[in-house]
Amino acid sequence: MKRTANFGDNRPIYLQISGWICEKILRGEWVADQRIPSLRELGVLLEVNPNTVVRTCEYLLSQGVIYNRRGLGYFVSADAGERIRTEARRVFYEQDLANLALRMRSLGITVDEVARHLRAIGADGDGPVSADE
Numbered sequence: 001m002k003r004t005a006n007f008g009d010n011r012p013i014y015l016q017i018s019g020w021i022c023e024k025i026l027r028g029e030w031v032a033d034q035r036i037p038s039l040r041e042l043g044v045l046l047e048v049n050p051n052t053v054v055r056t057c058e059y060l061l062s063q064g065v066i067y068n069r070r071g072l073g074y075f076v077s078a079d080a081g082e083r084i085r086t087e088a089r090r091v092f093y094e095q096d097l098a099n100l101a102l103r104m105r106s107l108g109i110t111v112d113e114v115a116r117h118l119r120a121i122g123a124d125g126d127g128p129v130s131a132d133e
Helices: 013-026 039-046 050-062 080-107 111-120
Strands: 066-069 073-076
Touching: 013 039, 013 050, 013 080, 039 050, 050 066, 050 073, 080 111
Parallel strands: none
Antiparallel strands: 066 073
16 A cells, blocks of 8 residues: 655654644544544554554544544544644744744845735735745
């Protein structure tokens, strides 16, 4: 079976799998109270050690993204999307935006320039952002 996720960055694989699962939830591919694939199914699908999948699910369980029904498997939590968005926003503001500010400073780019470019690509809140526009 072909791997559906690419594990190439420096983060631990269980966190990369967690991110892959969270993206599926955010895109609406997996919805609240839907059973996610079993540990075995995920291991085969992603071509990873079953222990890595267990660690992934334990992590997502601790984050409130999924819940366990004994004997039935893991399911998407009712508020999983909001939990994922809240954490992603925190990371964006604390890490991504800070890195962007450093990069802007080193390139001599002003906030006004960035705002103008964001508006040009549709990032002004009126629709999805696309780099292809």
